[in-house]
Amino acid sequence: MVEKLKIVGSNALHGEVSISGAKNAVLKLMAAAILAKGETVIHNVPELTDVNIMLRVIEGLGVKTVHNKAAKTVSIDATDITNITAKYELVSKMRASFIILGALVTRCKEAVVALPGGCAIGERRVDFHIKGLESLGAEIKIENGYVHAKAEKLVGTDIYLDIPSVGATENLMLAAILAEGATRIQNAAQEPEIVDLANFLNAMGADVSGAGTSEIVINGVTQDDLHPIEYTTIPDRIEAGTYMAAIIATRGKGIIKNVLPSHLTFYNSKLIKMGANIKLIEPTILEVSCNQRLNPVNIVTQPYPGFPTDLQALAMAMLTTADGVSIITESLYENRFMQVPELRRMGADIHQERNHALVRGVDKLTGANVKASDLRAGASLIIAALMAEGESEIEALHHIDRGYELFETKFANLGANIVRYNDEKDISDSSVTNVKENINASI
Numbered sequence: 001m002v003e004k005l006k007i008v009g010s011n012a013l014h015g016e017v018s019i020s021g022a023k024n025a026v027l028k029l030m031a032a033a034i035l036a037k038g039e040t041v042i043h044n045v046p047e048l049t050d051v052n053i054m055l056r057v058i059e060g061l062g063v064k065t066v067h068n069k070a071a072k073t074v075s076i077d078a079t080d081i082t083n084i085t086a087k088y089e090l091v092s093k094m095r096a097s098f099i100i101l102g103a104l105v106t107r108c109k110e111a112v113v114a115l116p117g118g119c120a121i122g123e124r125r126v127d128f129h130i131k132g133l134e135s136l137g138a139e140i141k142i143e144n145g146y147v148h149a150k151a152e153k154l155v156g157t158d159i160y161l162d163i164p165s166v167g168a169t170e171n172l173m174l175a176a177i178l179a180e181g182a183t184r185i186q187n188a189a190q191e192p193e194i195v196d197l198a199n200f201l202n203a204m205g206a207d208v209s210g211a212g213t214s215e216i217v218i219n220g221v222t223q224d225d226l227h228p229i230e231y232t233t234i235p236d237r238i239e240a241g242t243y244m245a246a247i248i249a250t251r252g253k254g255i256i257k258n259v260l261p262s263h264l265t266f267y268n269s270k271l272i273k274m275g276a277n278i279k280l281i282e283p284t285i286l287e288v289s290c291n292q293r294l295n296p297v298n299i300v301t302q303p304y305p306g307f308p309t310d311l312q313a314l315a316m317a318m319l320t321t322a323d324g325v326s327i328i329t330e331s332l333y334e335n336r337f338m339q340v341p342e343l344r345r346m347g348a349d350i351h352q353e354r355n356h357a358l359v360r361g362v363d364k365l366t367g368a369n370v371k372a373s374d375l376r377a378g379a380s381l382i383i384a385a386l387m388a389e390g391e392s393e394i395e396a397l398h399h400i401d402r403g404y405e406l407f408e409t410k411f412a413n414l415g416a417n418i419v420r421y422n423d424e425k426d427i428s429d430s431s432v433t434n435v436k437e438n439i440n441a442s443i
């Protein structure tokens, strides 16, 4: 059965929404939990397919896990690790699971992890992860699509990343925790999720400093220094940015709860230039509203603290009806404009050349049947459908389920006219569609 979303647009969103735990933080905390012997409990875990995949990767290592969905907790008891392989079937479904490599090789002295391969939004290489592990002293062989890493002992060193890769920074941080001596990661990624991982590791007994800056120093500790912990994941800044976009784009007014505004400084500054009002009500509560046609703005995606690539597609949807021309430049991924043809089907006027998109604001979008190609492109289609006149249908919801917990309920609570339904008449071509989508489902 093919699940679709039906959205009837052009009504302003009003109300409250509470932000869930950050997908891109919790997945890494789960990998980090295998470093300590004993039961680590992670709180504020969103219910997402990506979390389920990470659990399966960890269970595949012989580690005991308990996922209490009602309590939003995951317990990981890595007292014993009986298997050192992360299989292609899982890693290819979710690239973030490659992060297990650094944790496994430092804890077990050996790891066999499938190479994730490309994905819908770009090539997404892992060469910095591999080179960094080699400079820590791991012997790496790539055979049959798997990375075999071996290291009787990892030794701290200076590692310079050519670009501040989030995943490479995290993988190398994890590997360096039990290395001998100090590791310095230069040109490190500075995302809030990196800071969350460092806080988690330090609570566990590791010695990590500088997270959130471009130089992270990890002083290696021993296995006996690490102990299991209870830890609460930070809120998801991209989810918060998504609901803010929806409220502003529909000229509504809403309260965003459980948000850390300092994680969204650059994004919020662009929203304000577009004409939005953003008010800090409490340290973790924002009020957002907009009562005008949006102003055009230019956007260049950058590593944190710049404009987040994960909010680029959403901003593009907002700007399709702005009062003028906006230029959007995607500088992190080669192919992150997959939403463009779908937005055009809804009446958007977008001219794309390589990694630049020129968005000429039109008076209105009109509802259409569209298809999500990846997680954030899917979210941008929801925003566009909420803005559009008439009814839209969005398919390939599995992409959106990877990163947005209970999204149709949250949008409905804001007054959106949105339902998920099973389209039985599409059953005949669903198998073909699913095969194609699974190939792309590797963000």
Ligand code: EPU
Pocket (backbone or CB within 6 Å): 024, 025, 027, 095, 096, 122, 123, 124, 125, 126, 127, 128, 129, 130, 163, 164, 165, 166, 167, 168, 189, 309, 310, 332, 333, 334, 375, 376, 403, 443
């Ligand atoms: N890169 C390389 N070699 C490497 C590593 C990265 O060339 O060894 C390139 C990539 O190809 C890409 C760029 O560097 O063009 C940035 O990649 P990065 O490693 O920073 O990204 P990531 O760790 O794979 C995480 C998020 C992404 C988010 C990016 C950038 C997770 C699970 N994923 O990916 O989130 O876009 O950082 O902020 O943390 C999403 O949630 O929708 C999503 C795609």
